[in-house]
Amino acid sequence: MCIVAFAWQSHPRWKLVAIGNRDEMHARPAQPLARWDTPTHLLAGRDTKAGGTWLGVSEQGRLAIVTNLSGYGTPDSEKHSRGDLLKSFLSGEGPLADLSARQFADFNPFNLITVEGDKAIVHSNRPKPVSSVLASGTYGLSNGPLQRPWPKSSALKNSLTAWMKDDSEHPEHLLDALMDQTAHFPEVGRETYTEENLALYPQYSPIFIRNPAYGTRCSTVVAIDHDGNGTIIERRYAPSGTATGQTALSFSWPF
Incomplete structure (x- = not known):
């Protein structure tokens, strides 16, 4: 994922609500959201190049979402896939299941x-x-640290907060907030920034990235109520930014 907003134990109906966009090379192969054959309690999309996922839930009572973290140079292709962290944690199997910091x-x-x-x-x-353990509240997270949210992270967090206040019966409506293509350039010195050089300033980029090579591949909404009833919705996009399909799955958590 490249942007996430996350509400944790801060609503009378919803235990958690998570929304986000996966930005990736359109040429990288992936399978859409589905219940996995093994293990069958895991619901997620799948990166078919590396075998992991970017966001998923397990009916054993787990959720995981990963974003890249900018500012530390070019990714090292020799490193393990970050999707393996999610797959192991969600499945509860393998050497990475305990997510040890070491x-x-x-x-x-x-x-x-x-x-x-x-x-x-x-x-x-x-x-x-x-x-760090999260207190109850609403958070925005992109490719920067949680403590220093990017402007688009704050914008998506505000959209989620507004939904919880005004429209919390319809999680699918949150997909609209994930299609926002407004660039969040600062007003001071705004003339410095243009759509053409946006790649130089990713912190000011839109929530939804429309680009034929690298852009938003899918949007996902997860909502789980305090009784453990959950839904996960994924909408997928072509390189043009046009929606190509949508999947919604129901699941339950053991409370």
Whole structure:
């Protein structure tokens, strides 16, 4: 993922609501959201190049979402896939299932949100590995640190907050907020920034990236109520930015 807004235990109906966009090379192969054959309790899309995922839920009571973390140079192709962290955590199997910080150095820079039971944690591995328990509240996270949200992260967080206040019966409506293509340039010195040089200033980029080579591949909404009833919705996009399909799955958590 490249942007996420996350509401944790801050609504009378919803235990958590998470929304986000996956930005990636359009040529990188992926399978859409589905219940996996193995393990069958895992619901996620799948990166068919590396085998992992970018966002998923498990009916054993887990959720995981990863974003890239900018500012630490070009990714090292020799590092393990960050999607393996999610696959192991969500499945509860393999050497990465416990998400030990000592293993984080083996991966390119990331932010990782995990939920298990009544604990939500944000992990990062730069500048050093750290894991912090999240208090109840609403958060925005993109390719910068949680403590210094990018403008588009704050914009998406505000959209989620407004939805919880005014429209919280319809999680599918949150897909509209994920299609916002407004660039968030600062007003001071705005003449410095243009759509043409936006790649130089990713922190000011839109929530939805429309680009024929690298852009928003899918938008995802997850909503789980306090009784453990959940829904996950994924809308997929072509390189043109046109929607190509949508999947919605129901699941339950063991409360």
